[in-house]
Amino acid sequence: MQKILDAILADELDAIATLPVPESYRGVTVHEEDTAMFDGVATKDKDPRKSLHLDDVPTPELGPGEALVAVMASAINYNTVWTSIFEPMSTFGFLKRYGKSSPLALKHDLPYHVVGSDLAGVVLRTGPGVNAWKPGDRVVAHCLDVQLEHADGHNDTMLDPEQRIWGFETNFGGLAELALVKSNQLMPMPDHLTWEEAASPGLVNSTAYRQLVSANGANMKQGDTVLIWGASGGLGSYATQFALNGGATPICVVSSPEKAELVRSMGAELIIDRSAEGYRFWKDEHEQDPKEWKRFGSRIRELTGGDDPDIVFEHPGRETFGASVFVARKGGTIVTCASTSGFLHQYDNRYLWMSLKRIVGSHFANYREAWEANRLVAKGKIHPTVSKVYSLEETGQAAHDVHRNAHQGKVGVLCLAPAEGLGVRDHELRAAHLPHINRFRGV
Helix, strand or coil: CHHHHHHHHCCCHHHHHHCCCCCEEEEEEEEHHHCCCCCCCCHHHCCHHHHCEEEEEECCCCCCCEEEEEEEEEEECHHHHHHHHCCCCCCHHHHHHHHCCCCCHHHHCCCEEECCCCCEEEEEEECCCCCCCCCCCEEEECCEECCCCCHHHCCCHHHCCCCEECCCCCCCCCCECEEEEEHHHEEECCCCCCHHHHHCCHHHHHHHHHHHHCCCCCCCCCCCEEEECCCCCCCHHHHHHHHHHCCCEEEEEECCHHHHHHHHHCCCCEEEECCCCCCCCECCCCCECHHHHHHHHHHHHHHHCCCCCCEEEECCCCCCHHHHHHHCCCCCEEEECCCCCCCCCCCCCHHHHCCCCEEEECCCCCHHHHHHHHHHHHCCCCCCCEEEEEEHHHHHHHHHHHHCCCCCCEEEEECCCCCCCCCCCCHHHHHHHHHHHCCCCCC
16 A cells, blocks of 8 residues: 555556556445444434544455555545434445345445545556556546446436445445445536545535536526525535626525634625524424524515525525525425435425425535536636545544534545645646635634
8 A cells, every 4th residue: 555655645656557556555444233222322322433434444345347456545425424423224235235236336345334425546447448547547536326327317317217325335345445436426626625525525516516516406507596504515515606607696504603704715696694693494393483494584585675485405404494495485496415414304384385395405516516516626617625635544534523513615635645735736727716625624
């Protein structure tokens, strides 16, 4: 592993193909024997630091259409939090079902799960049938894992019945020194970014692109008013950039003055600090408060000069969904994913049906959407939102911070990279965008 790292740090990538692949590597895992460890514990009190382990694991066998990548950096997504607290279910059920799907997939069914759905690194080896990538290529990976053997997936790869999220519903994820991916997950690493910056957009950037920009999501157009929940968070920070970049007007909902200042620095002008304004959309655990929906809607109209949102970018879920349906304009769209505050949504259907609104479900992105989203990053149109970077040994703490919402933007993790700031090739493009790249740093 050290020889591989030395070659990467020296930018002697032609040598990668000649170096032996290690028989084992360090990876962040959850263990099947731990799946009941949080039984009876409230979700908010479940601690990823107790369930995430840094283990030495065997290197998986490389199969047709696959690539083995030396991971320089990765990042934390909410699916790693879900995996670590075994909610809404243990991921070992995913691995068992996947293992039964084909002889190639059987290797994923193990009593440990190497997690993580982002990476930036260097291709070590490719399996039979891989022609677009070779050892030594600098890459990032999106997290759509699919064979595309079914007709349903050929208009939109996310509709394939065997579609999975790599590192969540498959094994050998990116929070590790090595990762196993389908070769069609690979995309070129943006040359103006460091390893940790390049690793961070993958999942959330692609998800926000499909959810907001793509015709498969809200199909945002110039002039749209877009309500964005959690606008300074991992997903919302990219939605805010896409809205501003695409000629829309974002209404950024945040939860503190510091977060308000952060989205203001991105160029957003219409901001609601929901904590300062005291919105309480639920009277208690069982009943919502429509008066609060109306107060929230009035505040939006006050900011916009009377306009309701054309699009509501929804991801908190249970806590906010009733309000989201209410405030969307007549004929507007509520586009939803994730549900980080709860999966069981309640809303008053009168405001949906009688006002001809639409609810659109959105999940990650298809191959083309992921590629387009990465291309915008490579061109310096959309920027990473890394606020803090942890070591691989500190992944449990990093996931804990995301679970408690004690972070801004994205939280990065160094895997093989020995320090931050490495991997940049295009210094001129970087210099042109450095204030934007560093906007979330240390916040």
